[in-house]
Structure formats: C-alpha cells, structure tokens
Amino acid sequence: MRKLAAGNWKMNGSAAALAEVKALIAAHPATSCDMLLCPPATLVARMAEVATGSALSVGGQDCHAQGSGAHTGDISAQMLVDAGASHVILGHSERRADHLETDALVQAKTIAAQAAGLTAIVCVGETEAQRDAGKTLAVIGGQLDGSLPPDMNRPDALVIAYEPVWAIGTGRTPTLDEVAEVHAHIRAAVINRYGAAAQGMRLLYGGSVKASNAAAIFALPNVDGALVGGASLKAADFAPIVAALTQA
C-alpha cells in the first residue's frame, strides 16, 4: 500500500501561501508515498493548478452530502472534483464540534464523496474526558460504525484518520503504545466490517504530528501515514514529515 502524508490547512492560507506549495513540490518532486494538501475551498482550484504534473494531490476539507441545490455556503463532492481535488476530509472533530456533524451525516457525505470519485478521509477521535473515563476504544468503535459507508469500494478510496481531539493543535500526543492500541482496534473493526481487503486501507494518525515525532509514529504497526494540521502550512515543516514517511 502507498502510505499517505496529508496536510489540513484548516481556515488558513491565501494566494500568497501557494509559494509554500511550490516549495513543497520542489522538495519532493517524486515520492514513494502519497502527498496531499487540503487547503480551504477558496484555494483548491489554484492549488490544483500549481500541483498539476507533480507528486502532490489536492483535497477538500468537507463536502455536502448532495450534489447540488439550495445549500448556501456549501460545496459538493462533484464541485471539489471539478476544482481539481482527488480527496476530501470528512468528519473532522472541528466540524463535528463547530457544525454539529453527526456520524450519520459524515456517513452520508462519505458515500457522496466516493460516488463522485473522491478518496474520503474519515476522521474519528476521543475527547480527553472520554479517554480519562476509559472509553476511547468504545467511542472510536461507535464513530466508525456510524460514519463509515456500507461498502468500502476500493481500499484506497477510504482512509481513516485517528485524531484524538485533545491532541489536535495542543502539542500533546498519546503515547506510542496508545496510538498503536487504537490503530489495531481500527484495523480489526474495518476488517470485521469489510473483510480482509481492509488490510490495505490506510489508517492515519493525526494530532500534533511534527518532524520531531513523525518517524516514531510512522514506525508503529497499522499507522500508514498522518493527517497534519499546523505543521502542514509551511513546506519547511511538512517536507521532513513526508520524508519520514517515505523512509518508514
């Protein structure tokens, strides 16, 4: 399986930031892993233009479950494809918190994204209170049950990102054992749901990944890449993470 280094720019970046994209492409003209940036919707088309012919793929950070219609402010999976995207992040904890997205809505979006030809990156993760209460695996299991599509389609068209909510943007990470435990749980859950082919599904870790901790995380079993927020904004921060994944 080709591993995946994915960057989530969140609500950051304007046209000037495309210089960072050019620098990233220059640092990694070819990669043995997949390299993806998900900028805000305003930049998807322009970033895709910059990335044409390079090793970089471009994705969205969300999409609507329907293809078109009266949904002011939303964008559909087809529109992302039209803008040059190949991936979309769905069910990020910030969308679950800020926009009250439920597992059922994330599932509907995932089905729509795959139908449009996008690779869906479905995010799951526990809060600190849930971890402290010993509920991490149950919470993740419930989110997977509710958010994943009934059919996997191709194993490479569905990616799961485990992102503990308390590790996002905080500089804190779970221990390596804790990451490995959750990833083993997710692997077992997707094999149970989709069969042995889900062995080839990419499982990403996300939450305060940076150049200094990437290699240790990537060495863990069932960790097939990362979803990176803050450290994906600058080529100087993201390029070494991509390099660590190519060496994992």
Ligand code: PGA
């Ligand atoms: P972070 O964000 O790398 O800034 O912690 C990760 C994410 O939310 O995807």
